[in-house]
Amino acid sequence: MFEIKNIELDFGALKVLDNFSIKGEVEQFLCLVGPSGIGKTSILNVLAEILKPGSGSVVSDNKRIAYVFQEPRLLPWMTVEDNMEVGLFSLDKDAHRRKKTVRQLLPQIGLEGFGHYYPDQLSGGMKQRVSIGRAFVIQPDLLLLDEPFSGLDEALKIEMQDLLLTLKKYHMCTTVMVTHDIQEAIKLSDRIIVVDGRPCRIILDVMINPEDRVEPEGKNQLTEKIKSALTKQKLIKGMNN
Ligand SMILES: Nc1ncnc2c1ncn2[C@@H]1O[C@H](COP(=O)(O)OP(=O)(O)OP(=O)(O)O)[C@@H](O)[C@H]1O
Numbered sequence: 001m002f003e004i005k006n007i008e009l010d011f012g013a014l015k016v017l018d019n020f021s022i023k024g025e026v027e028q029f030l031c032l033v034g035p036s037g038i039g040k041t042s043i044l045n046v047l048a049e050i051l052k053p054g055s056g057s058v059v060s061d062n063k064r065i066a067y068v069f070q071e072p073r074l075l076p077w078m079t080v081e082d083n084m085e086v087g088l089f090s091l092d093k094d095a096h097r098r099k100k101t102v103r104q105l106l107p108q109i110g111l112e113g114f115g116h117y118y119p120d121q122l123s124g125g126m127k128q129r130v131s132i133g134r135a136f137v138i139q140p141d142l143l144l145l146d147e148p149f150s151g152l153d154e155a156l157k158i159e160m161q162d163l164l165l166t167l168k169k170y171h172m173c174t175t176v177m178v179t180h181d182i183q184e185a186i187k188l189s190d191r192i193i194v195v196d197g198r199p200c201r202i203i204l205d206v207m208i209n210p211e212d213r214v215e216p217e218g219k220n221q222l223t224e225k226i227k228s229a230l231t232k233q234k235l236i237k238g239m240n241n
Pocket residue numbers: 011014016034035036037038039040041042043
């Protein structure tokens with residue numbers, strides 16, 4: 001569980017968050033959707049404690065936070081196994097056990113037999129698998145994902161989404177994911193929050209019924225609701241200009 005309450009975040013003269021609040025329940029999968037440059041990554045960075053807000057409170061009972069970025073960000077001089085082990089160094093002093101933990105996860109991320117490969121010997125999709133594996137290997141209680149699949153082609157994107165859902169079944173964790181892809185948000189999350197700015201604010205907060213993921217009518221209605229919230233904001237802004 002986490003709760004951000006009335007936070008303010010400035011970059012110099014630019015106010016990105018002003019009196020912004022958001023609460024995530026335990027094991028909830030929450031997607032943040034919204035236009036570019038309005039503060040979605042900044043919200044993840046506040047949750048990851050990379051950014052400290054100027055005022056307001058950030059309460060979280062999460063001890064292990066994992067962060068997956070748009071690019072895999074693997075260390076090129078390290079093998080797949082070593083890249084995945086990095087996050088375990090501070091959590092487990094036993095090198096033998098760390099290796100075992102990594103090796104147990106390799107088949108789950110579809111990389112059995114590739115542990116000794118270096119990043120430049122992997123395809124784009126395989127690299128992103130390592131980056132997801134590196135996140136899950138620490139058994140996070142809070143998983144943050146910043147547009148993790150946006151650079152992938154459609155087929156690979158679906159593969160990665162399915163991998164994420166499978167891993168989440170075995171390793172339950174509260175999840176916050178930023179995406180520009182409404183269909184991806186509906187497929188993966190329990191709740192979608194649409195934000196707009198500046199400063200960034202919530203313009204729609206909807207829970208996803210499991211039927212809405214499979215039933216075309218529910219899915220279409222939800223898609224329209226999200227699209228219309230985003231378009232309405234653009235129109236209002238246009239009127240003010
Ligand atoms: N370290 C920084 N220093 C100065 N300004 C920053 C910094 N990080 C972010 N910003 C500014 O804060 C605003 C919000 O940035 P942020 O990266 O959170 O947006 P975003 O919603 O994630 O955008 P995108 O969808 O394009 O990734 C932007 O105007 C950006 O220029």
